Amino acid sequence: MNTVEATPFEQVMVAGGERLRALMDDVEQLLAEISAGHGPELASSAGATLAAGGKRLRPLLVFICGAGAEDRDPLVRAGAAVELVHMATLVHDDVVDSASLRRGHPTVFAVSGRETATATGDFLFSRALSLLDGNQRGEQVRTLANACLALARGELVQRQDAYRCDVSVERYLRRCELKTASLFAAACKLGPLAAGENGARVEVLERFGHRVGLAFQLLDDVLDVAGSASSTGKQRGSDLLDGAVTLPLILASQSDVELAALDLHSVFSREEAEQVCDRIAATGGLDETRKRATDLVTEAKRDLGASLSPEVIALLRLVADRIVDRYS
Amino acid sequence: MNTVEATPFEQVMVAGGERLRALMDDVEQLLAEISAGHGPELASSAGATLAAGGKRLRPLLVFICGAGAEDRDPLVRAGAAVELVHMATLVHDDVVDSASLRRGHPTVFAVSGRETATATGDFLFSRALSLLDGNQRGEQVRTLANACLALARGELVQRQDAYRCDVSVERYLRRCELKTASLFAAACKLGPLAAGENGARVEVLERFGHRVGLAFQLLDDVLDVAGSASSTGKQRGSDLLDGAVTLPLILASQSDVELAALDLHSVFSREEAEQVCDRIAATGGLDETRKRATDLVTEAKRDLGASLSPEVIALLRLVADRIVDRYS
DSSP states (O other), X not given: OOOOOOXXXXXXXXXXXXXXXXXXXXXXXXXXXXXXXXXXHHHTTHHHHHHTOXXXXXXHHHHHHTTTOSOHHHHHHHHHHHXXXXXXHHHHHHHHHTOOEETTEEOHHHHHHHHXXXXXXXXXXXXXXXXHHTTOOHHHXXXXXXXXXXXXXXXXXXXXXXXXXXXXXXXXHHHHIIIIIHHHHHHHHHHHHHTTOOSHHHHHHXXXXXXXXXXXXXXXXXXXXXXXHHHHSSOTTHHHHHTOOOHHHHHHHHHOHHHHTOOGGGOOSHHHHHHHHHHHHHHTHHHHHHHHHHHHHHHHHHTTOTTSOHHHHHHHHHHHHHHHHTTO | OOOOOOXXXXXXHHHHHHHHHHHHHHHHHHHHHHHHTTHHHHHTTHHHHHHTOOOOHHHHHXXXXXXXXXXXXXXHHHHHHHHHHHHHXXXXXXXXXXXXXXXXXXXXXXXXXXXXXXXXXXXHHHHHHHHHHTTOOHHXXXXXXXXXXXXXXXXXXXXXTTTOTTOOHHHHXXXXXXXXXXXXXXXXXXXXXXXXXXXXXXXXXXXXXXXXXXXXXXXXXXXXXXXXXXHHSSOTTHHHHHTOOOHHHHHHHHHOHHHHTOOGGGOOSHHHXXXXXXXXXXXXXXXXXXXXXXXXXXXXXXXXXXXXXXXXHHHHHHHHHXXXXXXX
């Protein structure tokens, strides 16, 4: 379940100064060109998706992690490629969910139908990889293609585990790694790769992305149980209605036998879903999930290590904090 | 509209001898490994698609065009990658069409639902590109990624032109180039690229693939109007019921004013669709489309040129003839 992404990481942008601002402007322009440069049939569908924006968190990670780049173009391409993949998953998610709105805008699915939306998602995936191929470095394409693979596998696992309240914590975490952490990790790895870096620093950054991405998904799942519609754009319990069994419910089921016996197929209405949310909250399942996420963020910040510049470390810590803040 | 693909190119295999047979066996094994090697969640969905087979025409083209290869592995990867992309389009087509059967087997959509089928298609696209990336040659990944792009654009154009009987011949041909010829051309280009070749011969082969692929689509569209369900596995007029305006109808509309005034939205039943098919056949629109296709095949065979070995030329001509034969 991808969440609504409206909160800009403005504080990070301010701290990142002119360089970061210029890169973010460039990625926006490149995304607009890609949308416009492939004939009217795409512009009318993908254009809306691109224009709908989002916080561009993944390109931001690419640019922060690729601080050593001398040439801006490979970095901008990498940032745009990662965002295109993210968009592709959103477009396909909306097809699967028959969703009519995203970020307050009509989805490609709603405007152009299932066929066009499916093809638009395919286009965005392909365009991401061909764009990155422009960097002429095989490892970058490989990194992104493997992230795409992981995303698709994550969706497959999610469908397999739907409505299964007996799913283990380990399997849930594996699913989050596949469907969310993989692209965060790829973003943090692509930054230094696009900057021509290799070696241990790349691994440090990739691990940071992995942990922060995992925390991002855990907090997203907390939000679905705890959050208010006004702050998130979606109502509580959406995951439950979709049959998505997430960590708050898994943990809650360990102490609440009635939740453990729950058949999610019987949760039909918004009201019923909210009652289950309240029940989960009463067990401490939310607090425990939130703690796991903040622990991950703490580890991610701690292990940035001495090989990175103080500026990069400061910016990444800020991103990590903002991710936690979004949900507090 | 991808057609049922059941006719094996057995005569080509016989002419290709032991080398071709071994490569085709290898690609089958690699596809099976890929299906099995990514966890049970994929094996249960993609496994069915892979096992359902098909004639493997695209890998066959890769292997014939890559006759100069000393190392088999890059060639087998290229063949498998092209087939995975083809499968990905089939899986997504079945989602879009809510199709329950393909090649006589239940579709991924029918067995596992919309979500799993969408993710499976995404997986197959990604796996194709990461597989080809194993060849460590940027141009190969670029070639396939661009073909994926073209396929997605072709689907977008098809949706935009749905139910539009005023679509021009040029626009129809462009759509066919995008959604079909592009992958045939990529297959014929990837063969020599994977064999380490460059230069004019690659272009000759790519052009061959483009023309033969275009002819393949034209003949497929003829089949939808003229063919019998027993030989093709689908009934006449399916394209009309889907709102797909193809060359036989476009040409027929030029001489039959009632067809020109037809609103495809009003064609609901199988019987109505068959009546339109009969009407198209009466105008000569089928013969003209068939002639365009055979002209393309004649040109494709003629322009193979002296730079290719006699064996490669003979095999490609055989493939081209078999493509025409399938529809005669």
